[in-house]
Amino acid sequence: MDIRPSDLALLVSLNALLEENNVTRAAARLHISQPALSAQLARLRELFGDPLLVPSESGRGMVPTARALALRDGLRDSLHQLEAAVRDPETFDPARAERTFMIAANDNVVTMFGIELVRRMAASGGAGLRVGFSEPNPDGVVARMERGELDLLLGAAQTIPAALKALPLSSERYVMAQRRGHPRGMRAPSLKQFCALKHVLVSGRGEFHSFLDQRLKDLGQQRQVTVVVPHYNLVPTILANTDHVCTLPVRFLQRFSDQLDIFKLPFDLPEFAIAMAWHPRSEHDAGHRWLREQLKSVEL
Incomplete structure (x- = not known):
């Protein structure tokens, strides 16, 4: 049997015929005329070398041959799989979905946005819904998205590659933090006092x-950076157990408000935007849209 690409549409007609066992009903279901479907059935018989459907002895409808019965289930399942592969779902049900989302973000941004995302996924998602976070690498993020290895990039807006679509999530400002009960007291520091303190830097x-x-x-000033760590989430622990201070985004530090006191800086620093970015290939994917909506509505 030699099926050309132009004959593949005939398999849809064969599936309808085998489910209806009636040319008239199958033609109506396929929205074609009965003579057109009869011509297709003739071509199918030629391709398979088998009548496939023969008139019923009762005179009503058709009866599948043994060859047709052998084809029926496999043909139906294959067409259903093909339909599922090409169908663009209009909705995404997190409770039923089997999907893993991968997000590139440093631990600062994961703390600011990822924690709430995890809570939401736990509340509305089923066992088949998962999320993974990885270190961001702007040089390779576009290629990873093209290969389907990565869904989102979260980070400072100015670092987002131009090839990606992006949406700001928040506007952030820097503040100083110290442990509760710090011996220097609760007044906002002057510039001189700020520089005299011991600082932790990421x-x-x-x-x-x-x-x-x-x-x-x-400004003609210099601070004392005495501790450097590779990850943001190490800073609150160091501050809580020493008299060091830090300067980090307020949204991050507010996650640790039970341990830390926060103060306005004694000098100006520009605010910056945190954005999420994705590849244009994912723009209309229902699951991806759901993920973006969860992050857009995250509040501290």
Whole structure:
């Protein structure tokens, strides 16, 4: 048997014929004329070398041959799988979905947005819904999204690759934090007091200098950075057990408000936006739209 690509549509007609066992009803279901379907049945008989359907002895409808019966279940299942593969679902049911979402974000952003996302997924999602977070790598994120390995990138808006679609999630500002009961008291620090304190800095490269230190240099000042850690979530623990302070985004530090006191900085730093970004290939995917909606509505 030699089925050409142009003959594949005939299998849809054969499936309808085998389910209806009646040419008239199958033609109505396929929205074609009865003579057109009869012509297709003739072509199918030629392809399979079998009558496939023969007139019923009762004179009503058709009866499938043994060859047709052998084809029926496999043909029906294959067409259902094909339909599911090409169908664009209009809705996404997290309680029933079998899906893993992968998000690239550092631990600062995961703390600010990922925790609430995990809570929402636990509340509305079933056992088949999962989320994974990985370290962001702007140089490779577009390729990972193209390969379907990554769904979202969360990070500072200015770092989002131009090839991705992006949406701001929040506007962030920097503040200073210290432990509850810090011996220096509860007054906001002056610039001189700020620089005299011992600071914790986050740097994946172990550097003791950041954009904030450059800003202080421009003001003719210098702070004491005495501890550098690679991850943001280490900072609250260090602050809670020492007299060190830190300067980090307020949204992050407010997650630890039971341990830390927060103060306005004694100098100006520009605010910055946290955004989520995704590949255009995912724009209309119902599950992806659901994921983006969850993040858009996250509040501290």
